[in-house]
Amino acid sequence: MSIRVLVIDDSALVRNLLKRILDQDPQIKVVGTAADAYIAREKIKKLHPDVLTLDVEMPKMDGITFLQNLMRLHPMPVIMVSSLTAKGADVTLKALELGAIDFVCKPQGDFSGSLESVSEEIVQKIKTAAKANIHAAGRKRTSAPLTVEEKQTVDAVIPATSKRQGVTGLPPLLAIGASTGGTEAIKDVLVELPTDMPAIVITQHIPPGFSTAFAQRMNRLASLTVHEAREGQQILPGNVYIAPGAQHLLVARNDKGYYCRLSNGPRVNRHKPSVDVLFRSVAQTAGRNATGVILTGMGDDGARSLLEMREAGARTIAQDEESSVVWGMPGAAVKQGAAEQILPLNKIPATLIYLLSSKGKTKPASGSLQRLRAATAASPSFR
Template sequence: MNGKIKVLIVDDSAVVRKILSSGLSKYPDIEVVGTAPDPFVARDKIVTLKPDVVTLDVEMPRMDGISFLQRLMAYYPLPVIMVSSLTQSGCETTLKALEVGAVDFVAKPTLDVSNSLNDVIDELAEKIRTSVRVKIKKKVLKTTDTKRPQTSQALIKTTHKIVAIGASTGGTEALKEVLTQMPPNAPGIVIVQHMPALFTKAFADRLNTLCAIRVSEAKDGESVVPGTALIAPGGYHMALNRSGARYYVTINQDPPVRRHRPSVEVLFESVAKYAGANAIGVIMTGMGDDGASGLLKMKEAGANTIAQDEESCVVFGMPKEAIKLGAAEKIVSLEKIPSAILSFLN
């Protein structure tokens, strides 16, 4: 885009507004055009200042962040990045915000806000740059369907099959779309979704209430079995391993790979090594290139591979890089990923 990225900061804390405003202003391509202490002031400033991106605190006075976000997405859709506290309620509210239409989030620890916020300024700036390229569509608010899905699939072949999925920006909703379509006897699924610690457990618990399969945050040494999806814990790499016919995951805090921990690359490379042709790899929406070369290694090891197409991605970064490498056997829309996975099992 031409010119600076115009940002509006919405937070009830004057301290937070000042730190975010001064912190983001040091980047030559970002201009903080205004701040607002609550959604009502923010509403008027959005109309007059026409920001490209809004940062929004999840917990706000007078009108909570979710209610404001719902109205914004319905009437004046634009990229919104949530600024979330690392609490149980903060995690749950953030996941709801992503469901409603927020593009991404940054987490602010609850202790020593001034120092911790300075630590996330770089992350926030990077996500602002990414979000301004996201296609935002008007979102009609839907009631969350908590019914467990019915599947028309008869018993599918699951012997020793592993499905490995990697996602980043936009991935929480994309993963929900895929996992809610998995039948109860689906192969074991291992997932890396770029998220900080605490959020992955809340995310897994939320998915577990919606899916026919069991979804949980992975534990070191946990078996990968049919009907189960394991999500890498935030802040930890997850790798697949094998002992005889048993697949299991290992969790570690080795240095970040491709600037991420958990890294999709780590997961995919381990799946290529230990599952080979018995695996299916899926790379989905996300910025950067994490997992692209790992998906290629899976393909070279005989695995079936799938990349999400550009049109259905929030950010066409990771799938694009995988496709450029020739790592994707199939390139399909988000809604067709579940059937593509299942087609490889028969």
């Protein structure tokens, strides 16, 4: 059965291009287009689409106002079509906060060539959105299997090693990875963490420009100091470092402690920045001094390297299916045995505070699991 899509954009050129791209996939059918929110409202009633693509900037009623009304009166999966500008990034992050599943960037200039170049991404995001249960916290997706080349590209950025790190005296380090739904999930974690947390490094699948706006937004909302990571930047307690769009973030070590390394290496698991790259670097650099968290996201980026972190002695957490927008990445981590604990999103901050405190630094013996569950009030699932 085809996924029924309604395309909403004030540009006839963009409407036609999106329709042409989407109609090429046999699993998708564009049932209609609309030039503004008022036309869209009537077509939603008449055509009953499964997914909307929604322009941010439209006449009569802007995309954010329309989305806000839609999620209140008739919630359904929405993919935002945003311009690659600072304003577009801020508005798109607001749309994700209001309930949009994901976004694609509307490039400047040559719409035809640029949109065609990301046609695979657009199609995949429509398919992901169609599997979302907008009325529940949990949303499901199955992703296409990766090719052998895609599975191996992490080695091109940071080679694997069997050496187990964990030098005495190294400070604790928290690494977080996320994709679809991750901007809000990361926010929900960071705003609950105190200023005396260890350093935090984050990879969120996000394009250039948007990562800057995302880091700035997190800095406004969280009590921690949040940065878009820079090459050579020292990684300090009480600070958060977010991978810039289109660059991998790695953690390295010098005589002062941890510092940020940025890489322009190849895409890993179709992504740059890649969670697998970050997690492997943390496994090799911090070892048992680290804690890894994998949050909502499509695909399986981060799952293999979270397992490497666990094998190096790190504590590891995966977000549970019910609270994930897409249980792809955390689900893959659970399947591979990479997750020591599987937790709902709202229990992750308290668990991290406990694990990174002096009481939680040592892995519990089996007899103390019940006491740990009571202490965190998180009812974690240890694996």
